[in-house]
Amino acid sequence: MSQTHILSGGFDSPATGSAQAFRAAMEAMARPGTIETLSGGTGPAPLSDAAATLLLTLCDTTTPLFLGASHDTDDIRAWLAFHTGAPIARREDAQFALGTWSDLAPLGAYATGTPEYPDRSVTLIVEMPELSNTGAVLRGPGIEETTRLNLPDPQAHQANRALFPLGFDCFFTAGNRVAGLPRSTDVTAQPVAAEEV
Amino acid sequence: MTEYNFAYLDEDTKRMIRRAILKGLAIPGYQVPFASREMPMPYGWGTGGVQVTASILTPMDRLKVIDQGADDTTNAVSIRRFFQRTADVATTEHTAEASVIQTRHRIPEERLGAGQVLVYQVPIPEPLRFLEPSEVETRRMHALEDYGLMHVKLYEDIAQHGQIATAYAYPVKVSGRYVMDPSPIPKFDNPKLKMGAIQLFGAGREQRIYALPPFTQVVSLDFEDHPFDPSKADHPCALCGAEDSYLDEIITDDRGGRMFVCSDTDYCTTRREGDTA
Numbered sequence: 001m002s003q004t005h006i007l008s009g010g011f012d013s014p015a016t017g018s019a020q021a022f023r024a025a026m027e028a029m030a031r032p033g034t035i036e037t038l039s040g041g042t043g044p045a046p047l048s049d050a051a052a053t054l055l056l057t058l059c060d061t062t063t064p065l066f067l068g069a070s071h072d073t074d075d076i077r078a079w080l081a082f083h084t085g086a087p088i089a090r091r092e093d094a095q096f097a098l099g100t101w102s103d104l105a106p107l108g109a110y111a112t113g114t115p116e117y118p119d120r121s122v123t124l125i126v127e128m129p130e131l132s133n134t135g136a137v138l139r140g141p142g143i144e145e146t147t148r149l150n151l152p153d154p155q156a157h158q159a160n161r162a163l164f165p166l167g168f169d170c171f172f173t174a175g176n177r178v179a180g181l182p183r184s185t186d187v188t189a190q191p192v193a194a195e196e197v
Numbered sequence: 198m199t200e201y202n203f204a205y206l207d208e209d210t211k212r213m214i215r216r217a218i219l220k221g222l223a224i225p226g227y228q229v230p231f232a233s234r235e236m237p238m239p240y241g242w243g244t245g246g247v248q249v250t251a252s253i254l255t256p257m258d259r260l261k262v263i264d265q266g267a268d269d270t271t272n273a274v275s276i277r278r279f280f281q282r283t284a285d286v287a288t289t290e291h292t293a294e295a296s297v298i299q300t301r302h303r304i305p306e307e308r309l310g311a312g313q314v315l316v317y318q319v320p321i322p323e324p325l326r327f328l329e330p331s332e333v334e335t336r337r338m339h340a341l342e343d344y345g346l347m348h349v350k351l352y353e354d355i356a357q358h359g360q361i362a363t364a365y366a367y368p369v370k371v372s373g374r375y376v377m378d379p380s381p382i383p384k385f386d387n388p389k390l391k392m393g394a395i396q397l398f399g400a401g402r403e404q405r406i407y408a409l410p411p412f413t414q415v416v417s418l419d420f421e422d423h424p425f426d427p428s429k430a431d432h433p434c435a436l437c438g439a440e441d442s443y444l445d446e447i448i449t450d451d452r453g454g455r456m457f458v459c460s461d462t463d464y465c466t467t468r469r470e471g472d473t474a
Contacts, residue, residue, distance in 0.1 A: 015203035019255045022215050026253065030222045030395045030410040058219075060212055115340035119220035119229045141225045141372050142410030144393070165374060169223040182223030184372065184410075 006078045009042040011056060017041075021057040028171065028180035033138045033147035035131050038178040041083075044075035050173035051098060051125050056083055058123075059096055064089030066110075068099015071127070091122075098125045101152040107160075110168055118165040121183075128152070128174040140185040149179055154189035161186055204251040205283040210234055214252040214406065218397060221408035226371030227339070228322050228405040236401065243276055243301055244401030246318035250299045253314060253397070254280065259287045261295035266303040266443070266460035273301070290463050302365070304386040306442045306464040309394035311411075317380040319400040322407065324368045324378040344376045347418065355423055367425075370416045377407065379415075385427045385443045390415040432457040437468040 011017030017040040024036040043052035059065055065086040067076065080086055091097065091109035104124055113121035128150075136154040138147050149172070151157060160167045160183055167183030181187075202208070210232075217231040236244040254260070260280055264273040268290040276299060280286050289295050292307040299316040309315060321327075325335045328346045338344070347368055354362040367384035371377045379390055380398060390396070396409040409415065419425040430444045435456040442464055444457040459465035 014208060016256050018208065018211070019203065019253075020257075022211075023253060023255055026215075026218060026222070026395070029219050030408075032410075058212060058216055060209060062213070063216070116336045117230075118224050118227060119217070121220070123219070141413040142222070144412045165224050165227060169219070182410075184223060184225060 005044060006075065006082055009044075009052060009079065010083050011040050018057045021053045025054060025057060025171065025178065025180070028178050029142075029169070029182055030180075031142045032140065032181050032185045033133065033143065033149040033179060035133065035177050035179045037176055038173070039176040043079045043083075044073065046070060046127070047076055047079075047098075048127055048173045049176045050178040051127055051171075053176075054125055054171055054173065054178065055080065055086070055096070055098065059084040059086040061085040061087070063095045064093045066091050066094035066097040066099075066104075066122075068097070068103025070103050071099050094122055096123050096125060098127070100127050107156055107168065112160075112163055112166040112168055115166070118167075121166065122168045124168055124170045126152070126170055126172045128172050131172055131174045131177050131179050135190055137188040137190055138181070138185050139188070142182075143185070148190070149181065151181070151187065154187045157181065157185065157187040158189075201283040203256070203284055204254045204280070204286075205236075206234065206248065206251045210248075211252045214248055217406045218249065218252065218408060221397070221406050222395070222410050224375075225409055225413045226375030226377040226407060228400075228407045231404055231406050233401045233404040238275070238279075240402040241320065242272060243299070243318035245399030245403075245406070246299050246301070246316050246401075247276060247279065247399075248401060249397050249399035249406060250276075250280065250297060250316050251284070253316070254284050254286055254297060256284070256286065258296045259289050259294055261289050261292065261298045261463075262300075263298065263303060263305065263461075263463075264301045265445075266305070266464075267462045269462065291467070292461075292463050302381045302383075303443070303460060304382055304389045304392075306439075306459070306461045309392050311393055313394040315392075315394050315396045317382075317396065317398045319378070319380040319398045319403075319405070321366075322378055322398065322400040322403050322405040324366075324376050339375060342374065344370075347376055351418060351420070355420070360426075361419065361423060364428075368418050370418060371409065372414050376418070377415075383429075383443055384417065384425075385429045387415075387417045387425070388427055430457050434459045434465060437465045437472070439465070439468060 038050040041053035041056040110122040135150040262277040264270040417425040
């Protein structure tokens with residue numbers, strides 16, 4: 001891995017690039033299940049462009065970051081150190097966590113906030129093979145009626161919803177696409193037989 | 198323009214505010230603390246709203262700023278010019294054309310929807326503050342969902358005045374959990390709080406940000422036998438004749454002369470232009 005790969009991949013224009021990226025991320029979190037396009041940042045494999053862009057937009061030296069095993073590589077650590085300066089942390093101390101769904105477990109280890117300060121909680125950035133509006137049914141703030149998202153583990157989000165107003169919030173990323181799933185969303189697992197083919 | 202970073206604030210500050218906005222959207226109605234910055238305008242002139250707007254603005258946005266419904270009052274004009282100068286952003290007075298609307302104390306009459314963000318300037322974000330001065334106590338009350346005091350206050354209004362006497366900043370319950378101050382909008386605007394646009398609330402002096410995602414359930418607090426009433430002056434607008442808009446009372450002379458006109462200047466102007474066309 002060459003040094004230039006570590007140094008490249010930031011926003012062409014940090015102020016306007018991160019502004020546009022944030023608007024996409026905000027739309028994703030405000031409208032759970034809506035799949036937005038998120039690009040501008042590129043990091044070392046296996047980091048998706050959407051996840052790289054989120055990290056550039058939201059992380060800095062004040063946000064401890066947990067790396068799941070799949071994303072805990074020397075290249076990604078070096079890229080994050082150069083572009084964000086985010087300290088790498090344990091699950092318990094992390095404000096953001098990056099990895100595949102199975103790498104991020106156990107979910108019980110993360111901060112879910114306190115009754116007085118439920119915002120002091122982790123945001124998971126979950127790398128997915130693909131995103132589609134199929135599978136689990138979502139209801140709640142930000143959704144007019146219902147929508148769907150191919151969540152890896154709907155039960156985990158039901159347990160998380162039960163903690164409300166405590167809990168974790170998720171961004172799901174694949175390629176240059178992102179979807180948000182805040183703790184406020186009601187998730188109903190859809191039986192496989194009932195899914196559209 | 199080149200003397201400033203895009204949209205005035207530095208990137209570290211914007212990231213901090215953006216993280217607060219995301220947590221605010223994830224916990225609708227909860228007040229997220231943030232490290233409010235000094236802005237080149239006094240507290241009370243919308244420093245919270247300005248910091249939120251600065252953190253969400255992109256070069257592609259079209260910004261509208263209103264002060265009590267009007268695009269042409271001092272506060273609205275100065276904030277609009279601030280962002281023209283520091284973000285080089287396009288501006289408009291037409292509600293439908295705007296992608297970001299910063300507002301002081303009104304929700305536009307025209308329906309807002311997808312692709313739009315409404316940013317409120319909030320003086321006192323804590324709905325319980327005038328009932329309980331201690332921040333430690335009010336924070337605990339929100340944690341325990343202990344809103345009895347607010348109901349007592351509304352009840353005492355009824356006992357004294359025969360009706361709930363709160364006419365603006367009328368408290369609402371968000372998504373069945375947090376009681377929230379919708380900022381000093383007239384209670385006439387409360388039913389519009391459930392809308393298709395994203396709503397963000399910024400309180401600069403009090404250092405709080407909170408949010409309502411689109412279509413979030415927002416219920417104005419009331420009693421079964423004293424249901425919420427979004428009342429308005431019982432007149433049509435003297436300029437455009439609208440009967441469904443919120444009206445300002447204008448004193449026209451010193452002999453008791455008065456007229457009622459739309460508080461939303463864009464709504465009123467658009468209606469009058471439609472008549473003459």
